[in-house]
Amino acid sequence: MSDHDHRPARPDAEVTLPRLLGVLSDPTRLGIVRVLSDGAERGWGQLCAPVAKSTLSHHLKTLREAGVTRTRQEGTRCYVTLRRDALDDRFPGLLSALLDAAATDYVGAHVTELTKDT
Amino acid sequence: MSDHDHRPARPDAEVTLPRLLGVLSDPTRLGIVRVLSDGAERGWGQLCAPVAKSTLSHHLKTLREAGVTRTRQEGTRCYVTLRRDALDDRFPGLLSALLDAAATDYVGAHVTELTKDT
DNA sequence: TTCGATGTTCAATGAACTTCGAACGATGAA
């Protein structure tokens, strides 16, 4: 990410591989991706990571701007999904391999999903 | 080796996925890996990147310490190879997917191999 | 309208990273 990639907010479609790797090299962000890897939508507050909410917001923005996730707003709530189709379209097989590696190893284990325990 | 090194200079075997992704998120380093991707050994000076030699040395050290490459010394010369076997062992299929992605896209195109044009 | 909850943005800080030139040690050649 040391390139002159100063794109404020391109649609996405133009994510370079180094940039994508940089985005996913953060344990928290990789953990988020791992949680979202089943394709299901998650509520913002459902994402449980050991960081301040401003930090979590920053990471989600980073993922969003890199085209990794999509955020849907509904009232005051946000819902996040993994854009697996878009990623597979740009880098076929890569996300799958990354998720396999993430599962094999540890990876972002501190990012969990907040289950509603009755 | 130096006393300035607070780094966990473990053999390697302990490379986390986020760290590996961070190492490969640099265009120059990814370019080096791409050049080495055929498995053949390359001479240090054969690696042609638009950076100072001290910078190139730094990047090669980073790759080496992450277990991505191996450096063999012979006299004053160094020879670098990609440790595909070790990487495949730790993260099966990942390197292959990354190289495919690197080939699909651009990636580190400014790192080339110095062909001996006599 | 007023209140509470939800996320985002801002400004600041410290750590980590990239980059370079200069200096250095090691090796092979003259």
Place this chain on the structure above:
DNA sequence: TTCATCGTTCGAAGTTCATTGAACATCGAA
């Protein structure tokens, strides 16, 4: 021995990044 080459290490400069609390905007509920 003397010299040139090769690659590493050092020191410094500048940049990027993760992180935080506070302030803010928005929306639903009361």
